Amino acid sequence: MVVRVRQEWAEWGGRGAAEKENYPEREALRLRWALLAAAATALLLAAAAALARRLPDPLSRANGSEHRFIAEIAHEHLVNLTSIGPRVAGSYENEVLAVGVVVAAVKRIAATASPHNRVEFDVHTASGAFPLAFIDGMSHLYRDVQSVVVRVRGAGARPARSALLLNCHYDTVPDSPGASDDAAGCAVVLETLRALAAAPRALRHDVLALLNGAEENVLQASHAFVTRHRWARAARAFVNIEACGSGGREVLFQAGPGEPWLVEVYAAAAPHPFASSLAQELFQSGLIPADTDFRIFRDFGNLSGVDLAWSSNGYVYHTRLDTADRIPAAALQRTGDNVLALAHGLLGGEWLELAAERGASQPVFFDVMGLWVVSARAPAALAAAALTAALVLARLLLSARDAQRELSLDARAWRRAVWRAGAGAAAGAGAGACAAALAAGALHAAGARLAFYARPALLAPLYALPALAAAWGAGAALWARRRGAARLLRGAWAARAAGDALAALQAAALAAGAAAGLRSAFLPLLWALPGAAAALAAGALRAGARARLLAAAAAAALPAAQTGYLALASLDMFVPIMGRAGTSPLPPDVLMALTVAALAMTAFCWVQPLVIAARRPARLIYWMAAVSGATALLVAAGVPGAPYSAERPQRVMVFHTRRTVHARLAPPRHELLYWIPELDANTPRSLAGLVEGAAEARAGSAEECARFPYCGAPYYLPVLSLVARGHWLPAAAPPAPAAGLVAALHTSAHNATVQMLHVNVTGPHHIVMIVAPAAGARLGAPLGGPGGGGAGGAAGGWAGGATPQRGPLWRDAAGALRDTYFFAMHDARKPGPWVLQLPIEHTFTEAPAEWAALSLAGHSLSTRGPALERLLAALPAWTAPTGWSVDLHLYSV
Structure with missing residues (x-):
């Protein structure tokens, strides 16, 4: 052998x-x-x-016409928004200053509109509640979230007309000026509105623009608009502008779920195309831990549209580095040219008047190195696959x-x-x-x-x-x-x-991809089709061996x-x-x-x-x-140096936490801690020697993970499947100002199969509640709602009687698997009490020892005490730190 x-x-x-x-x-x-x-x-x-780095020359007022997208004006909107600084939903910067900047921009657009079109706007405030399948799943309750809604319509237009919706968001995550995510998107929307309103003829269809103020709160403001605003009923299709990077080219990475003509209009109209059904399948597979308002418009508004996003230089995404000077005017020009051309293509034809094609399958689409777009509906794509196989x-x-x-x-x-x-x-x-x-x-x-x-x-x-x-x-x-x-x-x-x-x-x-319905199967088709055609052509010409190799290379x-x-x-x-x-x-x-x-x-x-x-x-x-x-x-051996730099930093989150464990037969136990979620493979090892105690940081123990849902950690988002571990450091001082969370909990018999859990919570603008009912039980549709009282409250209660979204299973100390439910409660204005009745549905013949385990956390996103400020300031320049104060309470009822 x-x-x-x-x-x-x-x-x-x-x-x-x-x-x-x-x-x-x-x-x-x-x-x-x-x-x-x-x-x-x-x-x-x-x-x-x-080719991927090519960007068009930006236009200025001096060399652009009033009907074209002018990057100089868009950049001014970008600077005006980012100069406010971070704009967290519920903060003065977001609810007052940012709204003022957007409204002032809209008024300038209205002043420059042609006599054939008129511009209206509305500062929309709404409350609501809805379940959301975001990562591990969550349920939203929100009060008084704000957006600025704009409508551009032809003068003398009839009241009931179909409309194209443009969407962006001006709110940000904490500690980020949010230039790319998503002030640049709003700059593009505003400048697109100006160019459309300045058109020398009346628009055939209306244009709606939602500049929303609570997207980073996980898609709340878009839900408020599409379910509660009077103009939303006219929307027929949408264009959403987002980012997971800064500058560069925007990619069309989602389209649908119906209306296949959306991609076809984009293919015909966009002067700088960048689109791929492969990108859509990658995004919707869950490999990218993010979501956009596309989901809300699709699932709650029954709308189809396209999702555009900048993806270059994702190192600055959601960090202090996401500043206006990192977004070249050429990137704004490119995106604006594409959005304006797509808007003209949709508004100028009959597309928005066609009968809805909600169930139509999306076409296979991809751009050929940024030069043009190939788009083929299912019959044509299947015919191409059959031809290739033959x-x-x-x-x-x-x-x-x-x-x-x-x-x-x-x-x-x-x-x-x-x-x-x-x-x-x-x-x-x-x-x-x-x-x-x-x-x-x-x-x-x-x-x-x-x-x-x-x-x-x-x-x-x-x-x-x-x-x-x-x-x-x-x-x-x-x-x-x-x-x-x-x-x-x-x-x-x-x-x-x-x-x-x-x-x-x-x-x-190709055959396997087509059978599975994968539109990314265009890639094996691209390889097989020209190669087979070249081989057959060489055979027909009786080419020699060298000619055959050259033909294969050309193919x-x-x-x-x-x-x-x-x-x-x-x-x-x-x-x-x-x-x-x-x-x-x-x-x-x-x-x-x-x-x-x-x-x-x-x-x-x-x-x-x-x-x-x-x-x-x-x-x-x-x-x-x-x-x-x-x-x-x-x-x-470390020759290339550290894996991080000032421009490509390591992300560090620190939650200054006062954790209180409430026992039924003992006084509450208080702990002062810093919790550092494990965001990358080097956390917290890379912080050893830089932060006191980091070398000895303890992870959430198996005992804590069995005693408390979500390991007793102050998660702000339902990302346990992505960030399964965190590390605790002792804190010498309490978080200041304290989050100030107060809760009253008790259960009462409702009927033989329902135990009602009454929750009355007051705290800061952002509160997270995690509920884990007893093994074998589940939560039904809550009573009460964003209005704060009764069976519906002032805002109309829970969304249509829907059951809350279930999260990951939790194995408790007894080894039993229990459902978890993640609730996010947000007050955009002065926080008020949240009053909920959570029905625990069961089939028990005997009462369990524990009806539910709860975690209640008040997150003060805009506040940090001196101790946390010193800790974050001690981190080196190659980190991008953020953090805030949390008041965390763990209960068993």
């Missing part, structure tokens, strides 16, 4: 087989052709990166015929050779993924975690090279084990067999460039996200390695047949492995 493996290894290196079978070694391709193919693919990636089959039959005619190789032997090459490619893909994952795991174990975060260029040698080396090496080694007549295949014929196998695998991937150019274009855009978004990935089951280094491996092997897949056909391919594999290994050693 050892002799056989050595012989096969020698054959893979270019010796042995040629000598044994007396075939001259010159029949193998020179290795330089594989090197040239790899270099050409790298150049295509560089070209795709250059061409691939014809390619396989043609190759079998040529092999029989030119090599006297029967069809069965040729099929075995193609099967061997396909098995090698499949095994190579697995080997490549394993190699990248092992490299990442080794670095993680060595302590070199997130090394790529501040230096994304390291992704290529650390993960892409080992993946390609393993994939090509495994494919070539398996090919060397051919038996029978298939051993006659050398050089161009070996490459042809491997190319056919690759086409068959791509067609199989691979577009799919390789497009794959690289998508890969670079994906990495641009995912790398910063890995710096706030929380406690995922796999280390973020491994997740990133698997992503890079998949993207690299796809972009360079057409090189593998040349590697298989090359003389001594082991040389290339050895060099790639050597470069990767040397880079990994340097990273493990």
Whole structure:
């Protein structure tokens, strides 16, 4: 067996087989052709990166017309909003100053409108409640959230007209000026409104703009508008502008759920397209821990629309670095050009008057390197898939015929050779993924975690090279084990067999994607269709071996460039996200390695047949492995430096917490603590020596996690599945000013199967309540609501009698699994009491020892005491810290 493996290894290196079978070694391709193919693919990636960075020249008042989007005016709106500073929902900055800035801008727009259009606005205040499937799931209760609603309509228009809705939000997370998220979006909406209102003719349809003031409160203001504002009924479609980065190009990453013409109008109108149904499937898969108002308009407004977002430079997202000077005017111009063109396309035609197509499937869509958009509805997409499958089959039959005619190789032997090459490619893909994952795991174990975060260029040698080396090496080694007549295949014929196998695998991937309804299946179609067409054309022309290879290379150019274009855009978004990935089951280094491996092997897949056909391919594999290994050693030794920098910082959250544990037969126990959620793989290790006690920080113990829901930690959002761990530090002083939470709890019998839990809570603007009823019980629809009393209160009570959203299961100290329910209560104005009756529905014959465990936390998002200020100030410049005071109470009733 050892002799056989050595012989096969020698054959893979270019010796042995040629000598044994007396075939001259010159029949193998020179290795330089594989090197040239790899270099050409790298150049295509560089070209795709250059195209992705292109931005239009921004217009100013001096060189722009009143009917065009002018970036200079939009930038002024951006500066006016961000100069206020952070605008947290419920704060004076958000509820008074930001509203004033937006209203003043709207009044200026109204003053410059043409006589054919008029501008109206309304400062909308509303209260409400609704369940939301956001990450782990939550239920909202909100009071008096504000938005500015604008309507532009043609003069003399009839009252009932369909409208296009534009949406953005001006509120921010704590400690961030929120330039990209989402003051820039509001700047684009305002300037788009000005250009539309200045049109020299009356608008055919109305334009609504929702500049909402409570999106970061997890989509509350959009719910208030779409369910309660009188103008909302006219909305027929929407355009939402968001961000998970700063500047760059905005991507259309969600469309639908109906109205497929939305994407078609975008494809025809947008002058700078960037859109992909692959991006939509990635976002909706949950890999990106975020959500947008798209969900609210879809689920509560029964509307279809498009979601646009900036994704470049996500390092500054939700940090103090998200400032106006990081958003170039050219980025505003690009987004504004696209939004204005899309608005004109929708407003100028009959689209908004058509009968609703709510159940229509969304088209497959993608832009070709930012130049134009391909959009195909389901029938056309399926026809393209069927055509591709037919061409691939014809390619396989043609190759079998040529092999029989030119090599006297029967069809069965040729099929075995193609099967061997396909098995090698499949095994190579697995080997490549394993190699990248092992490299990442080794670095993680060595302590070199997130090394790529501040230096994304390291992704290529650390993960892409080992993946390609393993994939090509495994494919070539398996090919060397051919038996029978298939051993006659050398050089161009070996490459042809491997190319056919690759086409068959791509067609199989296309078929599987189409069967699963995945619109991202356009990617294997892009590879298989031109390759099969080129092979058939070369066969029809009776081209020679060299011409066939050139045709295959030409056919691979577009799919390789497009794959690289998508890969670079994906990495641009995912790398910063890995710096706030929380406690995922796999280390973020491994997740990133698997992503890079998949993207690299796809972009360079057409090189593998040349590697298989090359003389001594082991040389290339050895060099790639050597470069990767040397880079990994340097990273493990710390040569590249820390994984963070001032421009690409580590995120640190610190909750200064007074935690009170209420026992039924003992006095309350108070603890003063700092809670630091584990936002990345280096928390809290990277803070050791920088923050007193960080080296000895304790994680939430197993005992605490069994005693209290959410491990007794002051979670502000329902993200237990993303951030499963946090770390406690002792605090010498209480949080100041204290959150001031007061609660009254008691249960009473309602009927034989319902125990009513009465909750009366007062506290700051933001209160989180987590309820875990007894095992086997669940919560029914609450009574009471945002109005604060009775069976409905002043605001009309809970949303339509809906049951609250269930969260993750909690295993208590007895080992029983219990449901959890996460409630977020928000007062935008002066906080008042929250009075709720929560029905605990059960089938118990005997009362349990505990009807419910509760966690109540009052979060004072805009307040920090001196102790917390000193702690955050002590952190180095390569961190992006935030934090606030929390009053946390843990109950058992």
